[in-house]
Amino acid sequence: xxxxxxxxxxxxxxxxxxxxxxxxxxxxxxxxxxxxxxxxxxxxxxxxxxxxxxxxxxxxxxxxxxxxxxxxxxxxxxxxxxxxxxxxxxxxxxxxxxxxxxxxxxxxxxxxxxxxxxxxxxxxxxxxxxxxxxxxxxxxxxxxxxxxxxxxxxxxxxxxxxxxxxxxxxxxxxxxxxxxxxxxxxxxxxxxxxxxxxxxxxxxxxxxxxxxxxxxxxxxxxxxxxxxxxxxxxxxxxxxxxxxxxxxxxxxxxxxxxxxxxxxxxxxxxxxxxxxxxxxxxxxxx
Ligand SMILES: Cc1ncc(C[n+]2csc(CCOP(=O)(O)OP(=O)(O)O)c2C)c(N)n1
Numbered sequence: 001x002x003x004x005x006x007x008x009x010x011x012x013x014x015x016x017x018x019x020x021x022x023x024x025x026x027x028x029x030x031x032x033x034x035x036x037x038x039x040x041x042x043x044x045x046x047x048x049x050x051x052x053x054x055x056x057x058x059x060x061x062x063x064x065x066x067x068x069x070x071x072x073x074x075x076x077x078x079x080x081x082x083x084x085x086x087x088x089x090x091x092x093x094x095x096x097x098x099x100x101x102x103x104x105x106x107x108x109x110x111x112x113x114x115x116x117x118x119x120x121x122x123x124x125x126x127x128x129x130x131x132x133x134x135x136x137x138x139x140x141x142x143x144x145x146x147x148x149x150x151x152x153x154x155x156x157x158x159x160x161x162x163x164x165x166x167x168x169x170x171x172x173x174x175x176x177x178x179x180x181x182x183x184x185x186x187x188x189x190x191x192x193x194x195x196x197x198x199x200x201x202x203x204x205x206x207x208x209x210x211x212x213x214x215x216x217x218x219x220x221x222x223x224x225x226x227x228x229x230x231x232x233x234x235x236x237x238x239x240x241x242x243x244x245x246x247x248x249x250x251x252x253x254x255x256x257x258x259x260x261x262x263x264x265x266x267x268x269x270x271x272x273x274x275x276x277x278x279x280x281x282x283x284x285x286x
Contacts, residue, residue: 003060003089007053010222014285016087017047021255022282023083023096029275031100034108037252037265038155039080041186041219045248046084048225049151054233056149059089062117068148069120069136073129073164074155074184075109076267082106085118127161130154130181134167137179137243149236153182157189159200165210168243172211175241180232181212183245184219188252188263203247212245219248255282 008016020043028034049055049070058064072081079099086093091105098104105116109124120136123129133152140148154164171179183203187194194200207214213235217224225248232244252266253259256278270278 003058005053005057007226008051013044013047013052013222016051017043018255018282018285020046020080020083020087022279023086023093024079025256025270025275025278025282027079027083027096027099028269029272030097032269033100034079034269035076035267036259036269037188037262037267038074038077038184038186039083040256040259041250041252041254042077042153042184042248043080043254044220044222045153045182045184045225045250046080048222048229050084050088052222052226054229055151059085059118062090066146066148069133069150071120071129071133071136071150071152072110072123073133073152074126074158075122075124075129077153077155078106078108078110081110081118082116085116090118091116126155126158127163127167130164131167134171134176134179137171137176138174141176141178142174147178147236149178149180149233151180151182153184155189156183156185156187156194156200156203157197159183159203160198168207168210168212171243176243177236177240179243180229181207181243181245183207183247184250185247186250186252186261188261188266190263190266192263207245207247211242213240213242214245214247216247216249219250220254255285257281
């Protein structure tokens with residue numbers, strides 16, 4: 001059956017997101033290593049993008065030429081991308097349990113050369129994914145003259161990488177209104193709060209000054225997420241010549257009480273007992 005890429009109600013999206021979160025927990029406990037916090041915190045964004053009708057894509061035809069591109073620049077958050085792709089039908093859910101195993105297509109960071117359907121490029125060295133994504137948007141708009149859109153998600157700690165700013169400067173200079181930059185603003189990074197490690201604030205003023213139409217949303221509110229993505233799509237349709245930045249305020253570890261807003265969960269998996277508890281909470285949450 002063809003993939004149903006329709007808009008969904010907040011209730012439907014909540015169910016989709018809870019299923020993705022459960023898959024993330026199952027993958028991580030099986031792998032015994034990997035990142036819990038960022039993937040759980042950005043799941044609601046993925047539900048809207050991939051299973052809520054925003055991305056134009058065909059899971060049964062992953063290399064469809066007319067597809068929009070999504071690049072996870074914060075490659076360490078790969079579990080949420082993998083779980084979303086499997087739930088959309090790109091590959092089987094059983095394969096999720098091979099995360100980080102020897103010879104798997106589900107490497108700790110996305111690898112284009114693994115052949116996993118839905119992975120547009122390798123990423124994980126912070127600041128590089130977004131640079132590649134801007135290059136894709138440039139070639140789509142300036143060379144191919146196609147109406148494809150490119151989305152890329154960076155973390156907020158990732159904004160400390162100088163190359164992020166080189167990339168977005170280019171997006172603005174080349175008037176890439178087909179480029180949507182999503183910033184996961186959970187205020188956490190690997191070893192602390194953003195403003196304690198190296199402040200990147202104010203993020204909205206920086207995005208504005210780099211020439212982006214900048215929208216700040218609650219990254220767990222489906223209506224607000226739809227509103228922001230719709231504005232990007234309108235910007236592109238109207239040819240505003242401005243790229244769009246969506247600053248999504250999220251909580252690291254969202255959906256699991258003992259991980260909630262705790263940077264300590266940036267890069268570790270749950271133990272077996274913790275996973276059991278997390279799954280219980282996530283069963284109750286949809
Ligand atoms: C160039 C580079 N430097 C360092 C790292 C190691 N690293 C991986 S994730 C991370 C923190 C990123 O913070 P943030 O983007 O806020 O992600 P979150 O903690 O919210 O998952 C670091 C330093 C990396 N992957 N690439």
